[in-house]
Amino acid sequence: MSTKNRRTRVLAAALLALALTGCGSAASGDGMSGMHHGSDGHTHSHATASGSAHAGADHTSAGDGLGAEQGGYRLDLAVAQLPAGAPAELRFGVTGPDGARLTAFRPEQTKPMHFYAIRSDLTGFQHLHPTMAADGTWTAPLAALPPGSWRVYASFVPDAGAGAGTDLVLSRPLTVPGTAADTPLPPAAATAAVDGYTLTVSGALTAGTAAELKVTVSRDGRPVTDLQPYLGTFAHLTAFHAGDQAFAHLHPQAAEGAAGGPELTFHAELPKPGDWRLHLQFQTGGTLHTAALTLHAA
Incomplete structure (x- = not known):
């Protein structure tokens, strides 16, 4: 890359950062002003949680979803803090390698964007499919969040830029003040x-090694065979690492036919050893169910 192009990209990034933080603690700007805030919900974190207004001071870690930037793409939140007590619409955007807001996304499991929220104690899981405005601003309708330290994740496949066609997961910390x-x-x-x-x-799990994870669904001791397709598969499975909230998406086999079960097969490759909290979503009779359990990776 030429020195001139590098300076141009640095200047563009700096201007965007100023736009996001120029309004003080609300950190609104770049098409994200006027956001409705609110929250409440589960249980969590440290004695009293408070956070800075700027969500930018976050480390980058490729492959575990803990980075705000990867491959030239950056996740920007309109705010770094939401109050407890009511649902909230969190606005965010993705900046591409050229410094411009990304508006081109490829569907992954039928959706152009998967958005997740989890508290630092791995409670309060939310999996949303936000909507995007023409300028590339996404809006995620979060259910009420309880006080604590949270992390939100954007999982997507860009359809423009140097990383077009690459699965990416970017995240930022989010604070909900109050006693937790x-x-x-x-x-x-x-x-x-x-x-x-x-x-x-x-199925045994070893960090950094691909493995097959099987899940069998039953009800009243009988196998369930009426699972309905959800996001192009018969189940959706995400995992979060205890301690640092590293993210892993365990890919299921594609749904074939109108009904599935009782056995679900996932391709699992967890990036680090330790305990992981898994959240498995499946659908029956038009109702979405979310089950959670802890698994250990050696």
């Missing part, structure tokens, strides 16, 4: 229950 209490991470287990369904997991 951690919920202990449940111990590792091979089963989980939700809405009358029982999920049984089999």
